[in-house]
Amino acid sequence: MARTQSASxxxxxxxxxxxxxxxxxxxxxxxxxKRLELTVLLVPPTVLFVGxxxxxxxxxxxxxxxxxxxxxxxxxxxxxxxxxGVLTGPVFHQAIEHNVIIAVLSVLLQLPISLGLALxxxxxxxxxxxxxxxxxxxxxxxxxxxxxMWYELLQPGGPLDALLKAVGLGGLIHxxxxxTSLVLYSVFVVATWKYIGFGIVLLLAGLQGIPPELREAxxxxxxxPWQVTRAITxxxxxxxxxxxxxxxxxxxxQLFDLVWIMTLGGPANASSTxxxxxxxxxxQRTEFGYxxxxxxxxxxxxxxxxxxxxxxxxxxxxxxAVTRAVI
Amino acid sequence: MRGSRKPAIVAVAVAAALAIAACSSSSSSSSSSGTSASSSSSSSxxxxxxxxxxxxxxxxxxVWDSVxxxxxxxxxxxxxxxxxxxxxxxxxxxxxxxxxxSPPDIFQQWGGGQEATQFTSGKLANLSSxxxxxxxxxxxxxxxxxxxxxQYGIPYDQHVVGFWYRTDLFKKAGISSPPTTIxxxxxxxxxxxxxxxxxxxxxxxxxxxxxxxxxYFAVRECSESVxxxxxxxxxxxxxxxxxxxxxxxxxxxxxxxxxxFNATQAxxxxxxSAGLLANGKAAMELQGDWETxxxxxxxxxxxxxxxxxxxPFPQVPGGAGAATAVLxxxxxxxxxxxxxxxxCAEFLxxxxxxxxxxxxxxxxxVGLPANSTAQSVxxxxxxxxxxxxxxxxxxxxxxxxxxxPTNQGQALDTALADxxxxxxxxxxIINSVSSSSGH
Numbered sequence: 029m030a031r032t033q034s035a036s037x038x039x040x041x042x043x044x045x046x047x048x049x050x051x052x053x054x055x056x057x058x059x060x061x062k063r064l065e066l067t068v069l070l071v072p073p074t075v076l077f078v079g080x081x082x083x084x085x086x087x088x089x090x091x092x093x094x095x096x097x098x099x100x101x102x103x104x105x106x107x108x109x110x111x112x113g114v115l116t117g118p119v120f121h122q123a124i125e126h127n128v129i130i131a132v133l134s135v136l137l138q139l140p141i142s143l144g145l146a147l148x149x150x151x152x153x154x155x156x157x158x159x160x161x162x163x164x165x166x167x168x169x170x171x172x173x174x175x176x177m178w179y180e181l182l183q184p185g186g187p188l189d190a191l192l193k194a195v196g197l198g199g200l201i202h203x204x205x206x207x208t209s210l211v212l213y214s215v216f217v218v219a220t221w222k223y224i225g226f227g228i229v230l231l232l233a234g235l236q237g238i239p240p241e242l243r244e245a246x247x248x249x250x251x252x253p254w255q256v257t258r259a260i261t262x263x264x265x266x267x268x269x270x271x272x273x274x275x276x277x278x279x280x281x282q283l284f285d286l287v288w289i290m291t292l293g294g295p296a297n298a299s300s301t302x303x304x305x306x307x308x309x310x311x312q313r314t315e316f317g318y319x320x321x322x323x324x325x326x327x328x329x330x331x332x333x334x335x336x337x338x339x340x341x342x343x344x345x346x347x348x349a350v351t352r353a354v355i
Numbered sequence: 356m357r358g359s360r361k362p363a364i365v366a367v368a369v370a371a372a373l374a375i376a377a378c379s380s381s382s383s384s385s386s387s388s389g390t391s392a393s394s395s396s397s398s399s400x401x402x403x404x405x406x407x408x409x410x411x412x413x414x415x416x417x418v419w420d421s422v423x424x425x426x427x428x429x430x431x432x433x434x435x436x437x438x439x440x441x442x443x444x445x446x447x448x449x450x451x452x453x454x455x456x457s458p459p460d461i462f463q464q465w466g467g468g469q470e471a472t473q474f475t476s477g478k479l480a481n482l483s484s485x486x487x488x489x490x491x492x493x494x495x496x497x498x499x500x501x502x503x504x505x506q507y508g509i510p511y512d513q514h515v516v517g518f519w520y521r522t523d524l525f526k527k528a529g530i531s532s533p534p535t536t537i538x539x540x541x542x543x544x545x546x547x548x549x550x551x552x553x554x555x556x557x558x559x560x561x562x563x564x565x566x567x568x569x570x571y572f573a574v575r576e577c578s579e580s581v582x583x584x585x586x587x588x589x590x591x592x593x594x595x596x597x598x599x600x601x602x603x604x605x606x607x608x609x610x611x612x613x614x615x616f617n618a619t620q621a622x623x624x625x626x627x628s629a630g631l632l633a634n635g636k637a638a639m640e641l642q643g644d645w646e647t648x649x650x651x652x653x654x655x656x657x658x659x660x661x662x663x664x665x666x667p668f669p670q671v672p673g674g675a676g677a678a679t680a681v682l683x684x685x686x687x688x689x690x691x692x693x694x695x696x697x698x699c700a701e702f703l704x705x706x707x708x709x710x711x712x713x714x715x716x717x718x719x720x721v722g723l724p725a726n727s728t729a730q731s732v733x734x735x736x737x738x739x740x741x742x743x744x745x746x747x748x749x750x751x752x753x754x755x756x757x758x759x760p761t762n763q764g765q766a767l768d769t770a771l772a773d774x775x776x777x778x779x780x781x782x783x784i785i786n787s788v789s790s791s792s793g794h
Binding site: 097099176179180183186203204205206207208291294295296298308311312313314316 | 446447449450451453454472473474475476477559560561562613614615616617618619620623624626761762765766769772773775776777778779
């Protein structure tokens with residue numbers, strides 16, 4: 029017994045070690061396969077990313093140090109003069125101000141509207157699919173199409189004015205796109221119409237990720253629907269809301285197509301954004317060095333915002349998911 | 356149609372598509388059809404000319420295709436590859452193309468300071484000797500495509516800016532003949548307003564139509580020599596330019612334009628300034644001769660062209676400029692240094708030949724052909740009036756935004772658009788071209 033007992037652990041070790049030893053040869057194969065997989069999966073996107081994102085960024089930073097019309101050699105080095113021009117220019121300040129106004133309004137107005145509609149559309153209401161489709165439809169349209177459509181709707185004496193008159197609100201009629209004090213807000217309304225569907229769909233997805241048991245349990249404990257929403261739904265929707273704010277602010281800073289088609293950033297820069305400023309002063313005036321400078325400045329703004337937001341607002345959301353996984 | 360005047364909407368909407376198309380040249384159509392025994396080309400090797408033009412819509416799209424095919428038929432060794440590109444895209448595509456080793460052989464060229472800016476790339480071919488035998492047929496028209504007295508581009512049409520007006524609405528307001536002075540224009544505006552008609556449509560949302568007013572006042576106030584020297588020196592400090600701002604301010608104070616003109620686009624849709632004229636919602640518009648190719652598409656009125664008349668920008672009493680001087684420009688092409696010659700120059704000569712020029716006029720795409728013999732086929736009375744004003748003008752003044760180098764020209768357009776929107780002053784206009792911090 030004792031022999032067999034003493035032998036069995038050895039035999040057991042053997043048995044255990046054998047398959048382990050036997051498993052060794054496939055390991056390099058698995059490693060090779062893994063490396064091959066990584067190569068196939070990572071190289072094409074890396075090449076594309078470096079070629080179409082990193083390299084152009086380096087070029088932009090390089091061009092931004094020159095006075096360059098785009099023609100002829102790059103030989104008029106002017107150091108940071110373009111940066112001085114951009115950062116001290118009142119028209120650029122105005123453009124930044126407009127971007128900030130749109131970003132702030134987006135968060136203050138679009139978020140509550142998106143949230144409200146998402147909560148509504150998450151309930152079992154009649155025609156829910158149709159309603160979801162209706163609010164998401166504008167997001168599917170291209171910006172150019174939406175801009176042309178709204179440009180026509182907002183014409184003096186156009187469909188919107190006719191509608192206001194028909195319902196007895198003729199006194200509210202204004203030059204929606206020609207008034208320098210109104211045009212930015214007209215553009216903001218169009219952007220809201222265009223992008224509200226995206227927020228709603230994002231928040232709906234977030235809502236569906238919240239286990240119904242939590243709300244049911246709270247309801248059984250006697251919580252009112254408002255208490256359930258405030259104490260359970262909204263906190264659990266936090267990560268989605270924070271991501272939406274992030275996307276919305278970055279999107280606000282990159283606003284171009286809608287504005288350009290509807291107003292060219294005018295009248296008199298009243299609806300300009302950083303990118304319409306860049307197009308007017310960099311591309312149309314063939315001052316490509318200056319245009320590159322504006323791009324670099326916008327990039328730095330977006331990067332600083334993104335990093336700060338990641339650090340302070342998204343840290344909790346990404347701590348488990350990304351940071352630890354990478355570490 | 357003046358190339359840089361195409362609507363921005365189209366530019367953005369088709370930008371991506373065209374950028375891809377132009378890069379891959381997948382949209383290019385080769386004129387491989389048609390053969391002919393006759394060949395006047397002195398070169399025997401087979402060559403291909405890549406031709407970037409702004410004929411991206413009909414009818415010009417079809418005209419250029421047939422021109423390329425016909426040229427190939429008479430020059431079997433030369434194939435012309437047509438690449439239509441929307442006008443505004445030339446601003447971004449040309450610098451890149453002229454920096455590359457393979458720019459197009461021929462590309463759209465609006466001459467003036469813009470051509471001089473492109474000239475610095477060193478890639479524009481000098482066509483002086485290749486065109487010396489026939490360029491004189493174009494008369495003064497060719498001068499706008501010279502840099503340092505050498506021909507680096509060749510026009511195929513000319514443009515003149517003037518007032519287009521609705522003869523029916525003038526009649527309704529009791530106006531028997533078009534105004535010849537600014538005072539008369541202002542009193543006609545009053546008559547039109549009295550019968551509920553907006554006197555003048557202005558596409559301020561597109562910016563460049565604003566510039567026509569100030570530039571025309573400057574053309575009337577400044578003598579020819581002051582105008583020329585100011586453009587050359589890129590300096591508008593002469594007193595006559597400030598006087599032009601005063602004239603414009605006084606004119607704008609009479610409220611001649613439609614409400615909300617700052618947001619009205621020039622050529623897109625029925626609500627554009629051309630659309631307002633086309634649909635009888637305004638009586639006049641200060642525009643180029645290309646108006647006849649823009650207006651018909653914007654109205655259901657099939658006879659719109661017969662309702663339109665044309666008169667030159669009115670005289671300004673006391674101005675040092677000639678009363679008959681006109682604000683003008685044109686469209687043309689340049690060859691690049693790598694283009695096969697003489698094929699490239701021969702192709703440009705072919706475009707300026709009378710049959711092709713007549714076809715351009717008859718298809719309604721060109722109002723004022725560069726080759727004046729083709730003007731005989733003009734049938735529209737309003738266009739005939741514009742052509743006559745152009746040919747009898749004391750002198751031409753090229754649109755300032757094209758005459759100045761691109762940077763300064765665009766800065767001036769922006770300053771003028773701001774002025775029309777109530778922002779800025781005479782000094783912001785005057786300084787826009789000389790101040791490097793005009794951003």
